Amino acid sequence: MSLIRRDDFPTPALPSATPASNRVPTGTATEIIISEASFRTAHRAHQQQQLLQSQQQTISDSSAARKRKREDRGDASVVYGAGSYKGPWARYEEHRPDVSGSEESGSEVEVEYEEDEIEAQPKGPLSKAGTAYEETTDGKESTEFHGSEMYDYQGRTYMHIPQDLDIDLRRPYPLEERKNFCPKKLVHTWKGHTKPITQSKFFPDSGHLLLSASADSKIKIWDVYHHRELLRTYSGHTKAVTDIDYAPSGATFLSGSYDRSMKHWDTETGQCLARFSTGATPHVIRFNPSMPNEFVAGMSDKKIVQFDVRTDGSKPVQEYDHHLGPVNTITFCDEDRRFITTSDDKSLRAWGKFIRKLAVMARFVLTIY
Numbered sequence: 001m002s003l004i005r006r007d008d009f010p011t012p013a014l015p016s017a018t019p020a021s022n023r024v025p026t027g028t029a030t031e032i033i034i035s036e037a038s039f040r041t042a043h044r045a046h047q048q049q050q051l052l053q054s055q056q057q058t059i060s061d062s063s064a065a066r067k068r069k070r071e072d073r074g075d076a077s078v079v080y081g082a083g084s085y086k087g088p089w090a091r092y093e094e095h096r097p098d099v100s101g102s103e104e105s106g107s108e109v110e111v112e113y114e115e116d117e118i119e120a121q122p123k124g125p126l127s128k129a130g131t132a133y134e135e136t137t138d139g140k141e142s143t144e145f146h147g148s149e150m151y152d153y154q155g156r157t158y159m160h161i162p163q164d165l166d167i168d169l170r171r172p173y174p175l176e177e178r179k180n181f182c183p184k185k186l187v188h189t190w191k192g193h194t195k196p197i198t199q200s201k202f203f204p205d206s207g208h209l210l211l212s213a214s215a216d217s218k219i220k221i222w223d224v225y226h227h228r229e230l231l232r233t234y235s236g237h238t239k240a241v242t243d244i245d246y247a248p249s250g251a252t253f254l255s256g257s258y259d260r261s262m263k264h265w266d267t268e269t270g271q272c273l274a275r276f277s278t279g280a281t282p283h284v285i286r287f288n289p290s291m292p293n294e295f296v297a298g299m300s301d302k303k304i305v306q307f308d309v310r311t312d313g314s315k316p317v318q319e320y321d322h323h324l325g326p327v328n329t330i331t332f333c334d335e336d337r338r339f340i341t342t343s344d345d346k347s348l349r350a351w352g353k354f355i356r357k358l359a360v361m362a363r364f365v366l367t368i369y
Contacts, residue, residue: 141236141263143270147229158223158231159250159268161206165225169206188228192220199243204250211253211267213241219255221267234270236263243285248292252309256282262297264309276313278305284329290336296320298327304341304351320351 022028070092074085151157161169195215202224203209209231210222219234219241239258246253252273256262262282264274280301287295294317296306304320304327307313325344332339340350 141234141272143235144233145231145270146233147223147231148227157268158209158221162208162225169208172205190222190228190230192222192230192233193218195240198241201244201246201253204246204248209250209267211244211246213244213255215240217241217257217259219244219265232270234265236272237261242281242283245286245295247287248289254285254287254295256285256297262307262313274309274311274313276307276316278303278316283326286330286332286339288336289332296330296339298330298341298343300326302326302343302345304330322349323347 022030071086071090073087073090074083076085078084147158152160163170190210190212193212193214193216197212197214199213201211203211208224210224211219212222213219217235217237217239219237220230221232221234223229223231234255237255237257237259242256242258244253244255246267251267253265253267254262255265258281260277260279260281262276262285263272264276265272276297278299278301280299280303282297282299284298285295286297293310294306294308296304298304302321302323302325304323305316306318306320308317311317320341323341323343323345324347327341327343329342330339331341338350338352340348342348
C-alpha cells in the first residue's frame with residue numbers, strides 16, 4: 001500500500017463568478033438578508049421537527065421494550081412437572097424491572113430476592129399509664145419537702161413571692177401592658193414524676209410556683225424562678241390524678257382522682273384539709289373565683305356537683321344534672337355569675353347564678369356535630 005500526499009492532487013479552480021469574500025474553509029457562503037421574525041420562525045420549526053423525531057424514537061423504543069415474550073414451550077417428552085411441554089399455550093413472561101439487559105438478550109441471570117429483616121419488637125401488655133386505674137398507694141395522706149431550705153433568712157417559705165427578680169410579680173399588669181410572645185427556646189425541664197403528667201397550674205397572679213399532677217397519683221410543686229427545684233410532694237390518692245385547681249389566693253388547692261375522691265390541700269404545709277366524694281370519678285374541678293369556699297366538679301356520671309370546703313364533704317350542696325354524658329370542662333364567666341360546661345354529649349351548657357337553693361336550668365344548649 002502506497003501513501004499519497006495531498007499535495008499530489010491538483011486543487012480545483014473556483015469559478016470566476018464566486019467572489020473571494022464568499023470563500024470559507026468548507027466551501028462557499030452566500031449572504032442573504034432576512035428579517036428577525038422570519039429567522040425565529042424557521043428556527044422554531046427546526047426545533048419542533050427535532051423534538052418530534054426524538055419523541056417518535058422514544059415511542060418506538062418503549063414499544064419494543066414492552067413487547068412481551070412467551071415462556072419456553074418445554075420438552076414434548078415431559079408431561080408433568082418442571083420443563084413439561086406447554087406448546088402454544090405457554091404463558092407470557094412476567095415483567096421484572098430488576099432484570100438486566102443481558103437476560104433480555106437471551107442469557108439467563110438468576111436474581112435472588114431478599115426480604116428485609118423485621119426488627120424485633122418489645123413484647124408486653126399495652127400501657128395505660130395515662131389513666132392508671134390500678135391502685136398505687138394505700139391512700140394515706142402524706143407530704144415530703146424536697147427543697148434545699150424550708151425557710152429563707154427572714155423565716156419565709158416558698159409561698160413568699162420573690163422580689164429579687166428583674167420583674168415585679170406582685171404588681172397587677174393591666175391588659176394594655178401585657179405582651180405575649182411565641183416561645184423561641186427551652187428554658188427548663190422539670191423531672192420527677194414517674195408516669196404521664198395529667199395537669200399543671202401556675203400559682204395565681206405571681207406564677208412563681210408550678211403545681212403538677214400525674215398518673216403516678218402524686219402532686220408536686222416546683223420553683224419557677226430561682227433554683228427551679230422540686231419543693232414538695234403531696235401523696236394521698238391511690239390512682240391517677242385527673243385535675244387540680246388553686247384557690248384564688250393560692251393558699252390551698254383541690255385535686256381529683258380516678259380513685260373517685262376529691263381532696264383539699266394546704267399548699268404550704270401539705271396537710272389534707274378535707275375529703276369529698278360522690279362515688280363517681282371527677283373529670284374536672286374548679287374553685288369559684290368570687291366565692292373561694294365553694295367549688296364545682298364535673299363527674300363521670302353526667303352530673304356537676306357543688307361543694308363547700310367548710311363542710312365535712314359527705315354530701316354536695318347542689319347538683320346540676322342536665323348533661324347526657326360525662327362532664328369534661330368547667331369555665332366561669334360573666335364576672336363569675338355563670339359558668340359553662342362541656343360534655344361527651346356534644347353540648348355546651350351555660351348555667352345561671354351560682355346559688356344553692358334550687359337546681360339551675362341550662363340557659364342555652366349548643367350541640368356540636
